[in-house]
Amino acid sequence: MGAVVGTLTMGERTKGERRRPSRDKIDDDFELSIVCHRPEGLDKLEAQTNFSKQELQVLYRGFKNECPSGVVNEDTFKQIYAQFFPHGDASTYAHYLFNAFDSAHSGSIKFEGFIMALSTLLRGSVREKLTWTFNLYDINRDGYINKEEMTDIVSAIYDMMGKYTYPALKTDTPKQHVDAFFQKMDKNRDGVVTLDEFILSCQEDENILRSLQLFKNVI
Amino acid sequence: MAAGVATWMPFARAAAVGWLPLAQQTMPKPPVDKTSRSDEILFVNVSGLRFQTWKNTLDRYPDTLLGSSEKEFFYNEETQEYFFDRDPEMFRHILNFFRTGKLHYPRHECIQAFEEELAFYGIIPEIIGDCCMEEYRDRKKENQERLAEDTEAENAGDAPLPPDATLRDKLWRAFENPHTSTMALVFYYVTGFFIAVSVIANVVETVPCRPLKGSIKDLPCGEKFSVAFSCLDTACVLIFSCEYLMRLYAAPSRCDFARSVMSVIDVVAILPFYIGLIMPENEEVSGAFVTLRVFRVFRIFKFSRHSQGLRILGCTLQACASELGFLLFSLTMAVIIFATVMFYAEKGTKGTTFSSIPASFWYTIVTMTTLGYGDMVPDSIAGKIFGSICSLSGVLVIALPVPVIVSNFARIYHQNQRADKMRAQQKVRQARIRMAKKGATNAFLQHKEDGGFDSTAFCVKNRSAFEHQHHHLLQCLEKTTNHEFTDEVTYSEVCMMDSMGFRTSRSTSLSSQQGATTTCCSRRAKRRAIRLANSTVSVSRGSVQELDTLHVTKTPVGTQYPQSRSSLNARTEDLKLNCTDYTAAIISIPTPPANSPDESLPNSPAIPGILRNSRSSIYNTQETVKISSL
Numbered sequence: 001m002g003a004v005v006g007t008l009t010m011g012e013r014t015k016g017e018r019r020r021p022s023r024d025k026i027d028d029d030f031e032l033s034i035v036c037h038r039p040e041g042l043d044k045l046e047a048q049t050n051f052s053k054q055e056l057q058v059l060y061r062g063f064k065n066e067c068p069s070g071v072v073n074e075d076t077f078k079q080i081y082a083q084f085f086p087h088g089d090a091s092t093y094a095h096y097l098f099n100a101f102d103s104a105h106s107g108s109i110k111f112e113g114f115i116m117a118l119s120t121l122l123r124g125s126v127r128e129k130l131t132w133t134f135n136l137y138d139i140n141r142d143g144y145i146n147k148e149e150m151t152d153i154v155s156a157i158y159d160m161m162g163k164y165t166y167p168a169l170k171t172d173t174p175k176q177h178v179d180a181f182f183q184k185m186d187k188n189r190d191g192v193v194t195l196d197e198f199i200l201s202c203q204e205d206e207n208i209l210r211s212l213q214l215f216k217n218v219i
Numbered sequence: 220m221a222a223g224v225a226t227w228m229p230f231a232r233a234a235a236v237g238w239l240p241l242a243q244q245t246m247p248k249p250p251v252d253k254t255s256r257s258d259e260i261l262f263v264n265v266s267g268l269r270f271q272t273w274k275n276t277l278d279r280y281p282d283t284l285l286g287s288s289e290k291e292f293f294y295n296e297e298t299q300e301y302f303f304d305r306d307p308e309m310f311r312h313i314l315n316f317f318r319t320g321k322l323h324y325p326r327h328e329c330i331q332a333f334e335e336e337l338a339f340y341g342i343i344p345e346i347i348g349d350c351c352m353e354e355y356r357d358r359k360k361e362n363q364e365r366l367a368e369d370t371e372a373e374n375a376g377d378a379p380l381p382p383d384a385t386l387r388d389k390l391w392r393a394f395e396n397p398h399t400s401t402m403a404l405v406f407y408y409v410t411g412f413f414i415a416v417s418v419i420a421n422v423v424e425t426v427p428c429r430p431l432k433g434s435i436k437d438l439p440c441g442e443k444f445s446v447a448f449s450c451l452d453t454a455c456v457l458i459f460s461c462e463y464l465m466r467l468y469a470a471p472s473r474c475d476f477a478r479s480v481m482s483v484i485d486v487v488a489i490l491p492f493y494i495g496l497i498m499p500e501n502e503e504v505s506g507a508f509v510t511l512r513v514f515r516v517f518r519i520f521k522f523s524r525h526s527q528g529l530r531i532l533g534c535t536l537q538a539c540a541s542e543l544g545f546l547l548f549s550l551t552m553a554v555i556i557f558a559t560v561m562f563y564a565e566k567g568t569k570g571t572t573f574s575s576i577p578a579s580f581w582y583t584i585v586t587m588t589t590l591g592y593g594d595m596v597p598d599s600i601a602g603k604i605f606g607s608i609c610s611l612s613g614v615l616v617i618a619l620p621v622p623v624i625v626s627n628f629a630r631i632y633h634q635n636q637r638a639d640k641m642r643a644q645q646k647v648r649q650a651r652i653r654m655a656k657k658g659a660t661n662a663f664l665q666h667k668e669d670g671g672f673d674s675t676a677f678c679v680k681n682r683s684a685f686e687h688q689h690h691h692l693l694q695c696l697e698k699t700t701n702h703e704f705t706d707e708v709t710y711s712e713v714c715m716m717d718s719m720g721f722r723t724s725r726s727t728s729l730s731s732q733q734g735a736t737t738t739c740c741s742r743r744a745k746r747r748a749i750r751l752a753n754s755t756v757s758v759s760r761g762s763v764q765e766l767d768t769l770h771v772t773k774t775p776v777g778t779q780y781p782q783s784r785s786s787l788n789a790r791t792e793d794l795k796l797n798c799t800d801y802t803a804a805i806i807s808i809p810t811p812p813a814n815s816p817d818e819s820l821p822n823s824p825a826i827p828g829i830l831r832n833s834r835s836s837i838y839n840t841q842e843t844v845k846i847s848s849l
């Protein structure tokens with residue numbers, strides 16, 4: 001008896017399914033055609049960034065191979081970044097990175113955005129690099145880094161270390177790190193760090209300046 | 220590491236710039252990539268068929284032949300190409316793997332040839348993509364089974380026994396492989412004959428024979444020739460019992476044999492006879508005894524030792540037991556529903572045969588299977604209506620799903636196999652991912668133990684540029700957070716030490732100190748280095764103690780312990796000590812280079828002095844001062 005009812009209802013379901021796929025298919029195609037993205041010309045990109053044509057070609061070939069549709073969405077971004085840090089959880093930091101790369105807040109990174117950020121980070125001036133880093137730390141883009149934002153970022157970085165570290169991570173480790181950071185950066189002790197304070201403090205620090213030059217030849 | 224990760228390495232390294240303002244130590248130097256950076260097109264000649272690809276494409280998988288320096292062995296200087304004397308058709312798939320990251324299995328190729336090619340190029344078959352994985356596994360299993368069958372047939376019974384085989388082994392072999400010796404064959408046929416005889420006797424003894432002289436009633440042959448039949452039965456049972464006991468004796472594992480299906484059948488076949496012997500000649504009990512004789516029919520199942528087909532049928536039924544169970548269940552539901560309806564519909568009728576719902580079960584089953592014996596027929600109108608609905612739905616319920624179930628069974632069976640394969644594949648994949656992660660972790664930890672980025676380290680293994688860069692990246696992270704990566708073992712040990720460190724630190728710091736001076740610089744650390752920052756032995760004893768206490772009372776994480784005398788002997792070598800007890804666990808002690816030359820703290824007020832020093836120096840940039848103890 002149940003089988004009887006089952007066979008009857010099954011008939012209705014297949015009819016409904018037959019009606020829907022045609023509509024879905026059109027929607028899917030429509031979506032796909034929007035999502036596939038091509039970057040602007042090679043010459044234009046070469047003018048806008050500090051990379052040579054050769055380097056842009058190599059970068060684009062790699063990018064296109066990994067993301068044939070031309071854009072990277074947040075999940076893919078997190079997956080990619082997580083592969084470099086198998087010890088811990090890189091998803092939170094990847095989220096902040098994604099927002100920093102996706103300057104237009106469109107939810108996906110296109111090749112141009114990717115290249116611009118890489119150009120700033122690898123070949124830009126010290127001021128540009130520090131500005132990019134400030135924007136990374138300033139999660140809500142209000143022009144100030146407050147303690148909560150910094151704590152979030154630092155906790156995310158510590159998350160990437162994972163559990164098995166030496167010495168063992170304590171719960172207030174990020175907080176101490178943030179306090180140290182603020183002591184250094186916050187010149188007028190108003191509880192927030194502005195862009196100028198940040199750039200000034202970093203330029204006073206030899207270590208940071210030296211480290212910033214390390215990544216020049218990454219490509 | 221996975222495929223295109225190498226492509227994203229520059230991005231990951233660029234993103235490390237975001238850590239720099241947070242870092243409290245300097246970043247290590249990046250590795251210098253000696254190979255030329257520009258991408259070029261490589262020519263690969265496989266048995267005459269020329270392929271061209273970017274060098275970067277091949278570098279994506281550094282642990283294969285084409286991605287590593289192994290391909291240099293195949294480089295032909297004159298023609299400026301890499302020449303491989305292998306199958307060009309297969310190479311297409313190999314190269315596609317490098318290009319797309321997915322390995323496909325060509326269906327028309329022999330599975331063994333494919334696997335040999337993969338082995339040559341250093342690609343593991345497990346990374347075949349999902350689209351081709353099922354086909355690959357099916358073919359592989361088929362191939363393995365075929366090979367296994369061949370070897371089994373070779374080995375199976377024909378190989379002669381080793382000369383020192385015991386009687387047990389010989390007997391067991393005779394039972395399992397009857398064609399090995401004449402005696403075994405004879406025994407095999409004799410038992411077969413007696414099984415047939417026993418079954419036929421069971422059947423024939425119920426046939427009515429001509430009655431004895433002087434009576435009219437027909438007698439079943441079993442009672443007419445009762446002596447003959449009982450003799451036959453006894454003989455059969457004796458032979459079966461002998462056979463069972465011999466098998467039990469010869470079995471290599473008696474427990475397993477006793478539990479096997481065949482032995483259970485054997486026991487069931489001979490048990491009724493013995494029970495009958497034991498039981499007294501009692502009227503009430505003999506009724507029960509008679510029913511036991513029914514079990515004699517199970518002797519027919521003993522034929523399955525003689526017939527491969529029966530065994531296969533048994534296996535098939537066992538395999539589709541769930542589908543059959545489902546059919547039974549749905550039938551039961553239908554039967555109960557209709558029986559209830561018919562009972563209540565016929566309740567009013569006088570002298571109805573539908574006396575109860577269980578009695579109506581019989582009617583429902585007979586009607587639904589379209590048998591229609593006619594021994595139970597509804598009389599009332601409602602009964603007839605529901606009866607006709609019952610027979611119509613019977614057609615639908617039974618006749619329609621049976622072929623559906625048969626084909627469903629085939630589909631579900633394959634699907635189950637596929638689900639199991641997928642599960643197994645998932646497990647393998649997860650295990651591989653875990654191993655790869657662990658491998659990456661271990662590679663990094665191993666690399667750190669081998670001397671880090673020390674240019675004087677001689678045991679630098681041959682690592683790819685990618686690995687260099689990855690390790691540099693992880694080192695930057697370590698420097699940013701002021702913590703180091705370690706493995707689970709060390710971590711749990713340190714935790715244990717922390718919990719009992721206080722009591723023993725004072726007493727053993729001296730011994731460890733002395734031990735340290737003899738072992739330093741002579742042995743490479745097996746465990747993670749503990750940098751003991753001390754200058755002279757005499758002074759350090761005191762300061763180690765104090766620092767020990769400091770370590771225990773204050774959490775050492777993130778805080779800095781300036782070393783008062785460390786700047787005097789500051790050197791930039793890394794000191795690794797093989798301290799066997801970790802109680803003198805003092806971690807990286809950075810020093811503000813500006814402060815310390817001004818202060819030379821005496822020994823006694825060292826604690827407050829150190830504390831004072833630490834607070835003032837906490838905001839300066841720190842360097843890890845690595846001291847060698849004198």
